Amino acid sequence: MNDLLPLWIVLAVLLFVGLVTLGTVSVRRRGRRDVVEPPPAPSAPPVAVDDGAVAPEAVEAPPEVEEPEAAEAAPAIERPEPVGGRLVRLRERLARSGSPLGARLLSVLSRDHLSEDDWDELEETLLLADVGAGPAGELIDALRTKVRVLGVRDAASVRDLLRTELVALVDPTLDRSLATTPRTGEDGSTVPAVVLVVGVNGTGKTTTVGKLARVLVAEDRSVVLGAADTFRAAAADQLETWGSRVGVPTVRSDRDGADPAAVAFDAVRRGRTEGADVVLVDTAGRLQNKQGLMDELGKIRRVITKEAPLAEVLLVLDATTGQNGLNQARVFGEVAGVTGIVLTKLDGTARGGIVVAVQRELGVPVKLVGLGEGPDDLAPFDPEQFVDGLLGD
């Protein structure tokens, strides 16, 4: 038995070591499983990690969260400012711009004895304000006669006299109303009033069409826009944005350089189908050469009149371009059959005389004026308000 004792001791030691080793492995295994296999995550909302990545679950946002967001994103339809109040603003803006025209005319006319030099100075002032040689000469003649006959001297009388003569020059007798009343077709359907808007690029045509849509919406008219400026890709987007702000649809082509006449035709047809009151058609009107312009506008006119007669052709002119604007007016007047003028950017010039010059040049009235880049900065033109603005308070 004693011979076997060392063997028993060895076996006992081995058994002990074996048991200790097993225990250690089991503890390590349990510890490692705690790291690799965490308890299932609770169904909490996904969280973006610090490096900017988003947990995969974040992509699948629950629908009940998305719905209110989509509803918030829907653009609200704007209610444009009433047109009546804008006339006051026209006067205020012109007066605030401190137009040198009225102030300079008044300061010369108020001198004690008007010499030939004074009359020359008055004429020069009118020419610098783009009134044009013919109308400036007429005004000087009328003022000379009245000053001599009436002996006008005090400041208030001089102002009254100048006001009367300037209003006469701008001509309050011209019909400045916009033809935007729909007709009834032979079949009893509504035939919209079609307004074609032409002019050189950059004068503010697209902006004017957008603002005019707002004027009409403010007067409770239903409107369709036609984006026939297919030359400048962004013009249709620009027009669509103007329209969508006041809930007015825009007919456009998805293809750059599409036939403008085809777009104009589609717009007028849609206007007829929907029984709209007015269809406003924006054009590119590139002035490369007279023949090209005549061909393009001629085709647009022809296709439109297959669906509805043209109620107005509005020529958009930039008031800040002076003589250059007049040259453009001449060409468009010859090829487009213009019925009214929209003078934009009147807020950016002290040379209001262009109103007189362009009316004389084309023999058609200024019907609307642009007073700024704001959405409701388009006002119907009124000679008396305009002259009061020029003369200041």
Ligand SMILES: Nc1nc2c(ncn2[C@@H]2O[C@H](COP(=O)(O)OP(=O)(O)OP(=O)(O)O)[C@@H](O)[C@H]2O)c(=O)[nH]1
């Ligand atoms: N200050 C001022 N800016 C205006 C007025 N009307 C238009 N504009 C600005 O003139 C710029 C040109 O206007 P658009 O409407 O794009 O001109 P457009 O004639 O359609 O130009 P094209 O599409 O290139 O033919 C824009 O920055 C307008 O905001 C205005 O009455 N006053």
